[in-house]
Amino acid sequence: MSIKESIKRHRNEVQELRHCFLTERYAKQPELYDECDIQKLRSTDWPVWRFLRTERYNAETALEKLDRCLRWRRESDINYKRGEDVPKEFYEIGGMFTYNEDRDGTCVIYMRIKVNLKIARLNRYIKDFMTFVIDRVDQRTNESGFVVLIDLTDAGLRNADLDLCSHLIHVLRFYFPEALKHCIVYNLPWILRSFWPVVRMWIPNRHQHLVRFANKDEIQDYIDSEQLPKYLGGRCKRRFAEPPDGCRSVREISDNWGFTGDEIDGYLQIFEPHINETQRIQCLD
Structure with missing residues (x-):
């Protein structure tokens, strides 16, 4: 039905x-x-x-x-909340973004876990950004819902974040019920497989079937190659890490967040290699 x-x-x-x-x-x-x-x-x-x-x-x-x-x-x-109120670096790193539809015509939200660097002081803002992205998709899709693709390619223990995972489950359960059509866990590395039994306990039994695991040979069972980004082996060249017009840099809004200039410089030094890599893989031919 x-x-x-x-x-x-x-x-x-x-x-x-x-x-x-x-x-x-x-x-x-x-x-x-x-x-x-x-x-x-x-x-x-x-x-x-x-x-x-x-x-x-x-x-x-x-x-x-x-x-x-x-x-x-x-x-x-x-x-x-507005997209342009988020620092442009949050978009440029490509940690969470919406892209094309899956084979069922459902919007897909991508999460690239390898760029999650678990900086405690930024945790609140990363959670807020996650919730903002989900809310905007939910408002746009209504009962059509959405798919979440958790890309674990090249992720390791330094990226594993049970607190962020718990937040995602909490938000989907209590604030956006019935919106998630399924969640694709892509390229789960063996070193992170021990986390799955913990995460599974947070998901109600009747929702656990929504979690599907896929590798590079199986991902196109869910998303056609024409709709899949190039960096995941697809054919779509559309850029995915583009900030909206009017976005300011994190330096420009640091006062609003209570960070010093030295703190911002330190964070950017950590994140810039990942931002540069994201910009590079967006340009794959």
Whole structure:
């Protein structure tokens, strides 16, 4: 059964949950919610149905999850974050980006783990960027959802980040339920295989089937070579690490983040080799 068919089938439950939220939660404390989200909830069924579906149509727990998500959206100001507010280096390193669609026509979000260097002071901003990318894709795709491709090519223990992985799972479960169509773990090296049993414990049993493993011979079972970036063996030459117009460098916004010039210079010295490599692989013929 398609999502649209399921929404239609459960229309009464969707309407009841919407009414319950608006009268029992929103009407009593409207300042806790963003009007952008409330308007979507009033006018479309998907933002309501997704919480019913993930809670197996338990209206009571669905209400709590919906309320929690909408409060988070207001507290985080996620609706008002802009791509150009992110330092251009976050884009140029190519750690997380959207690209072409998979064989089912679903948007794919790529994560290149080899450029995750686990710098504690940057952890918050990297998580915020991850959440921002997912939110923009979610708003664009709605019930069509998206695929996450975790590229572990050349990744090692220095890149393994259970905290970041936990954050990704948490965000997908509680703030974007039912959006993930599947997650492709690409080129998992043997040295990182011991992490999978830990990560698997964080994923509910009924969602574990969404994780698929693929190597270079199997990736095109999911994504056609014409849609796959050149650096992954595909034929698509479209650049993937391009900052939006108006992006400033991390040096220009360092004061907003509370970093000194020396700190920024130190971080850039670490990241610049990876930025340079990313720019090089974007230009593969």
